[in-house]
Amino acid sequence: MTVITNHLPTEELQALDAAHHMHPFTANGGLAQKGARVITRASGVTLTDSEGHEILDAMAGLWCVNIGYGRDELAEVAARQMRELPYYNTFFQTTHVPAIALAAKLAELAPGDLNNVFFAGSGSEANDTNIRMVRHYWAMKGKPTKSILISRKNAYHGSSVGSGSLGGMSGMHAQGGLPIPDIHHINQPNWWAEGGDHDPEEFGLARAQELEQAILELGEDRVAAFIAEPVQGAGGVIVPPASYWPEIQRICDKYEILLIADEVICGFGRTGNWFGSETMGIRPDIMTIAKGLSSGYAPIGGSIVSDEIAGVIAQDEFNHGYTYSGHPVAAAVALENLRIIEEEKVVEHVRDVAGPYLKEKWEALSDHPLVGEAKIVGMMGSIALTPNKETRAAFAAEAGTVGFICRERCFANNLVMRHVGDRMIISPPLVITCEEIDTLIARATKSLDECYAELKDQGLLKAAD
DSSP states (O other): OOOOOOOSOHHHHHHHHHHHOOOTTSOHHHHHHHOOOOEEEEEBTEEEETTOOEEEETTHHHHTOTTOBOOHHHHHHHHHHHHHOSOOOSOTTOOOHHHHHHHHHHHHHSSTTEEEEEEESSHHHHHHHHHHHHHHHHHHTTOTTOOEEEEETTOOOOSSHHHHHHSOOHHHHTTTTOSOTTEEEEOOOOHHHHOTTSOHHHHHHHHHHHHHHHHHHHOTTTEEEEEEOSSBSTTTOBOOOTTHHHHHHHHHHHHTOEEEEEOTTTTTTTTSSSSHHHHHTOOOSEEEEOGGGTTTSSOOEEEEEEHHHHHHHTTSOOOOOOTTTTOHHHHHHHHHHHHHHHHTTHHHHIIIIIHHHHHHHHHGGGGSTTEEEEEEETTEEEEEEOSOTTTTOOBSSOTTHHHHHHHHHHHHTTEEOEEETTEEEEOOOTTOOHHHHHHHHHHHHHHHHHHHHHHHHHTOOOBOO
């Protein structure tokens, strides 16, 4: 039996990693020189590395470990399912109990008439599914020219060719010939960075109305769908002004445009409701799910689809699918994860206890001299770093320079807090306690203090012209 243990010194593990392991979203040459941090175990909200350091994971892995680390129930369910039915596909008119049960549970949890699930192995795969599904839907409705999907600049919807095209990140588009045809991007509702002298609500309305302008320019007969996260996650936890989503919903309704809510991050309790769509008061036709669906314990994703779309798609063979769609082990793990979230009232904990407490502590960080704004919805928070609060100025240094310095100070203080450009972001496990939130805030404050001192020493506290 192959057993993987931490049986080598850290330096040897790092050397093996550098020699053979290609990391995602990484300059692997630089990492090889520095050496990757080797994580060996985890429990609750705490990671332990190969040197024995205990690290508060304020990112829940990659936005996904909603119920925290070390839940034996999920391991036991996975082992039981592996013994009973480790794998079978759902092609060729077959199915199995875990996929059936999970689809039914998701239909129960999802709002409105979102009663149908097409499974995938990740959020990227699910958004690839969405591209093909909405185009096939409109073709089946006799409108084959409705093939354009509108997304937003700085959006993240995955990193495959299709989902990476849906996203609006220029760095991704610069590699690999993205975006694919018939993907259009409008501006994001990021008031802090792009709002200028506009009132936030006025700005939110104007950014939403860019969708209507794009529909009119491209042609209503050409636009199939609009896709967005209720709160932009990897884009920097961009919380839109309150005026934004009601106007988006109005426009989609007016022009018969399908609304796809990417719930990969926002779903399964992160915003204080089961889904971010409920928090923002929107009625999507499709919801993309992954991450918190299994709390990251097994790879699984999917699209929860309205009765209307599913009914039209059902009239023809949908030539699409993945080997691991509805994988029985992943589905069983996801079901157990949803049971824990429901029975332990994790969503209520976010809404009534941890969310309000974290909001109070997080927003108080705006008093720090380096912090311009502190925004948070449920268990998704961001702070904008700035050399001048009054003017909301960017730094003169290349974008991301200051954020990287702050991130490194966080790591040194045993806190995982990411940077997106010069924004710092958190997304802790939903089960975090108020005492653990105090630890998070204390380490974040210390890291901000150290970053501020380093910026002064290096002469980097300068605003861009």
